[in-house]
Amino acid sequence: MLTTSQPTISFEKFSAKIRPLLTRVYSTEQIDVLLPRLFELTKASLKAHAREDLGKWDQDKVLLITYGDSIVGEDTSPLQTLHQFLNTHLSDTVTGVHILPFFPYSSDDGFSVIDFLEVNPELGNWADVEAIGRNFNLMFDLVANHVSSQSEWFEQFKHNQLPGRDYFISLPKDTHTAEVVRPRSSPVLTPVETHGGIQHVWTTFSADQVDLNYENPDVFLEFVKIILDYVGHGARYIRLDAVGFLWKSLGTCCIHLPETHAIIQAFREILQMVDPGVALITETNVPNRENLSYFGDRNEAHMIYNFSLPPLLLNALMQGRADHLKTWMMSMPPAPIGCAYFNFTASHDGIGLRPTEGLLEAQEFNTLIDTMRNFGAQISMRSKADGSESPYEINISLFDACKGTAKGIDQWQIERFICSQTVMMSLEGIPAFYLHSLLATPNDVEGMKATGRNRSINRHSWDKVELSQRLADEQSPQAIVLKELSRLIQIRRQQKAFHPNATQYTLHPENPAILAFWRQSVARDQSIFSIHNLSDQPHKLELSALNLVNTDTWMDLISGAPVDDLQAVYELQPYQSMWLTNHPYYDRSNTPDHRDLEFLYEIE
Known part of the structure; x- marks a missing residue:
C-alpha cells in the first residue's frame, strides 16, 4: 500500500472534491456513511498539492x-x-x-x-x-464490472454471509431484460443454487462472471x-x-x-x-x-x-x-x-x-x-x-x-x-x-x-x-x-511531431489508395507527412501536391533518403510508407541501416 507519515488533505477538502460526484450515484444518507470510510482508506496516500499532471506522456511512450x-x-x-x-x-x-x-x-x-x-x-x-x-x-x-463465481465474495453471497451477500444483483427469473445491450449471446440472468434456494444473478458476459452491484x-x-x-x-x-x-x-x-x-x-x-x-x-x-x-x-x-x-x-x-x-x-x-x-x-x-x-x-x-x-x-x-x-x-x-x-x-x-x-x-x-x-x-x-x-x-x-x-x-x-x-x-519515439497530442490533419490525394495525413509538433518546429500506399499495386505520389515548404530541407525518416526535388514524382511500392519531415530528430547510430529494408521496398 501507499503510505505517508500523516494525511496531507483534510477530510473537509477531500469531501468537497468527492461528495459532488457521489451525489449522482448515492443518497445523502449513504454518502454520509461512505465518505469517512473513503477518507480513512485513502488518507495515508493523499497528497496536499496533487495538481493535474499534463506530462504523463510524450512521443517517447509506446x-x-x-x-x-x-x-x-x-x-x-x-x-x-x-x-x-x-x-x-x-x-x-x-x-x-x-x-x-x-x-x-x-x-x-x-x-x-x-x-x-x-x-x-x-x-x-x-x-x-x-x-x-x-x-x-x-x-x-x-x-x-464482475467477479468470478468462484470468488470469496460470491461464496459469501451463496451462503448469505457478509459482505458478499449484498455485492450482487438477484432478480426474478422472468424479469424483462430485452433492452439490455448484450456483448454475448448468453442469458442476462443465470440461476444459482444458494443457501436460500435458486436465485437468478446478473451475468453480462458469462455464467462464471457475475456482475457486481454498485448500488x-x-x-x-x-x-x-x-x-x-x-x-x-x-x-x-x-x-x-x-x-x-x-x-x-x-x-x-x-x-x-x-x-x-x-x-x-x-x-x-x-x-x-x-x-x-x-x-x-x-x-x-x-x-x-x-x-x-x-x-x-x-x-x-x-x-x-x-x-x-x-x-x-x-x-x-x-x-x-x-x-x-x-x-x-x-x-x-x-x-x-x-x-x-x-x-x-x-x-x-x-x-x-x-x-x-x-x-x-x-x-x-x-x-x-x-x-x-x-x-x-x-x-x-x-x-x-x-x-x-x-x-x-x-x-x-x-x-x-x-x-x-x-x-x-x-x-x-x-x-x-x-x-x-x-x-x-x-x-x-x-x-x-x-x-x-x-x-x-x-x-x-x-x-x-x-x-x-x-x-x-x-x-x-x-x-x-x-x-x-x-x-x-x-x-x-x-x-x-x-x-x-x-x-x-x-x-x-524521437519525433516531436508524433507527440500523442500533436496536430493531425487529414490530406486528400486524388488517388484513393494513398492515405496521407500531416502531423505537426506542439512547438510547430517539426512537420511529418505520413504517407501510405494501402494497395497491392504501385502508385505515384506527386510531392507538389503536399505543398512542402521549399525553404526547408526534407527527408524520409523510414528510408533515410533525402528529398531534394519537391516537384518529384515518387512511385510508392505496394504497402510502402513514408514519413517526410523537415526536422528529423533521428539518431541513426541505434537503428539498422535503411538498406536492410530492400527486401520490403525498392529504395533508390
Missing part, C-alpha cells in the same frame, strides 16, 4: 500488450520469462507493458477474477510484476481499495475493463449510464489526490460517439481505446482504398487537454465490429467478414434486443488477417502487415502493440480447438526455445517483423 504467459520456458516462471524477453528484445523499443489480468481466475483467460489482490501462482508473484515495473511502466486491469456503496469502496493496492505495486496505467456496463437500471440499455460515468470520475478524482501521474484508461468497445463520451469534461478517462481503428484500417487494406478510414479520421476531434487516444490494431480480444456501425455499408461489411473467414477467422456473435444475432468481432491473428485482400491470398503479407502498424503508430495518440503483432504470430488453430473458444486463435503461448530459434532465423516472419517494427518504433 506500450506493449501481453499475457503473463505469452512466452513460457521450463527454467523460469512465465512472468520472469516475459521480463527476460522484454529486456533482451524490447528494452529500446517499448516503454510500458500492459500485463493482461495476472490474478487467480476461473475462466476467460484471466477476466473472471477470483482474487483481485493476488498474483496467479502459475505466472509468478508480486515480486516478478514489480521487477518488470522497474524497467517498464506497468498497466494493470481493473476488472470492475451498494461498499462495492465502490472495495474497488477504491483495489486501485490503491495496484498503485502501490507500481501501476502507472489502470485499465477499466468493460466499464461501460458498470451500472444497471431496468428499463434501460444498461450501458453508458450516467452513474457509470460518475463512478469513473470519482475513481479519477481519488487517483488525482493519491498520484496524479497514474492514468485511467477506459475499455469500451462501442461505436465512436459512445466511446468519446468517456473523456467526460476532461474529468473522466485520461485515455480511451481507439476501437474504430482496427476494423477500419483492416478494411482499408482489404479494399485497397482509404476513404472510410479518412472519413473516420476527419470525424475524430483532437483529444482534450490532459487526455489522449490509445491506438492499437490488435489485442487479446478479437477485432470489434460495433465501432464500424454507420461507417461501413452492409455489402462492404459482409465482404470484410467473408475475407477474414477465408483467412481462417472465426466470427463471434452477440444478441440484439429483438432476439436476433449480429457479428460482434472477428477472431483472427492480425498477421494472418493480412494474408491478402478481398481478392484473395497474395505475396504481400509482411509488407501489408508492417504498413498497418506504421499507420497506427503515426496517428494522434499513444501506440500500443500486441506482443503477437511484434512477433508475427499466425492463427493458433490448435489452441482454439483445445479451449473451444474463438478468442484463443489470437492468444498463442510461445515456447521460449522455439521463439528464440525463429528470431535467430533472419528469414523467418518473426525475425523480419520484429526487427523492422522495432526500427520504426525507435525512429518514431
Whole structure:
C-alpha cells in the first residue's frame, strides 16, 4: 500500500472534491456513511498539492500488450520469462507493458477474477510484476464490472454471509431484460443454487462472471481499495475493463449510464489526490460517439481505446482504398487537454465490429467478414434486443488477417502487415502493440480447438526455445517483423511531431489508395507527412501536391533518403510508407541501416 507519515488533505477538502460526484450515484444518507470510510482508506496516500499532471506522456511512450504467459520456458516462471524477453528484445523499443489480468481466475483467460489482490501462482508473484515495473511502466486491469463465481465474495453471497451477500444483483427469473445491450449471446440472468434456494444473478458476459452491484456503496469502496493496492505495486496505467456496463437500471440499455460515468470520475478524482501521474484508461468497445463520451469534461478517462481503428484500417487494406478510414479520421476531434487516444490494431480480444456501425455499408461489411473467414477467422456473435444475432468481432491473428485482400491470398503479407502498424503508430495518440503483432504470430488453430473458444486463435503461448530459434532465423516472419517494427518504433519515439497530442490533419490525394495525413509538433518546429500506399499495386505520389515548404530541407525518416526535388514524382511500392519531415530528430547510430529494408521496398 501507499503510505505517508500523516494525511496531507483534510477530510473537509477531500469531501468537497468527492461528495459532488457521489451525489449522482448515492443518497445523502449513504454518502454520509461512505465518505469517512473513503477518507480513512485513502488518507495515508493523499497528497496536499496533487495538481493535474499534463506530462504523463510524450512521443517517447509506446506500450506493449501481453499475457503473463505469452512466452513460457521450463527454467523460469512465465512472468520472469516475459521480463527476460522484454529486456533482451524490447528494452529500446517499448516503454510500458500492459500485463493482461495476472490474478487467480476461473475462466476467460484471466477476466473472471477470483482474487483481485493476488498474483496467479502459475505466472509468478508480486515480486516478478514489480521487477518488470522497474524497467517498464506497468498497466494493470481493473476488472470492475464482475467477479468470478468462484470468488470469496460470491461464496459469501451463496451462503448469505457478509459482505458478499449484498455485492450482487438477484432478480426474478422472468424479469424483462430485452433492452439490455448484450456483448454475448448468453442469458442476462443465470440461476444459482444458494443457501436460500435458486436465485437468478446478473451475468453480462458469462455464467462464471457475475456482475457486481454498485448500488451498494461498499462495492465502490472495495474497488477504491483495489486501485490503491495496484498503485502501490507500481501501476502507472489502470485499465477499466468493460466499464461501460458498470451500472444497471431496468428499463434501460444498461450501458453508458450516467452513474457509470460518475463512478469513473470519482475513481479519477481519488487517483488525482493519491498520484496524479497514474492514468485511467477506459475499455469500451462501442461505436465512436459512445466511446468519446468517456473523456467526460476532461474529468473522466485520461485515455480511451481507439476501437474504430482496427476494423477500419483492416478494411482499408482489404479494399485497397482509404476513404472510410479518412472519413473516420476527419470525424475524430483532437483529444482534450490532459487526455489522449490509445491506438492499437490488435489485442487479446478479437477485432470489434460495433465501432464500424454507420461507417461501413452492409455489402462492404459482409465482404470484410467473408475475407477474414477465408483467412481462417472465426466470427463471434452477440444478441440484439429483438432476439436476433449480429457479428460482434472477428477472431483472427492480425498477421494472418493480412494474408491478402478481398481478392484473395497474395505475396504481400509482411509488407501489408508492417504498413498497418506504421499507420497506427503515426496517428494522434499513444501506440500500443500486441506482443503477437511484434512477433508475427499466425492463427493458433490448435489452441482454439483445445479451449473451444474463438478468442484463443489470437492468444498463442510461445515456447521460449522455439521463439528464440525463429528470431535467430533472419528469414523467418518473426525475425523480419520484429526487427523492422522495432526500427520504426525507435525512429518514431524521437519525433516531436508524433507527440500523442500533436496536430493531425487529414490530406486528400486524388488517388484513393494513398492515405496521407500531416502531423505537426506542439512547438510547430517539426512537420511529418505520413504517407501510405494501402494497395497491392504501385502508385505515384506527386510531392507538389503536399505543398512542402521549399525553404526547408526534407527527408524520409523510414528510408533515410533525402528529398531534394519537391516537384518529384515518387512511385510508392505496394504497402510502402513514408514519413517526410523537415526536422528529423533521428539518431541513426541505434537503428539498422535503411538498406536492410530492400527486401520490403525498392529504395533508390
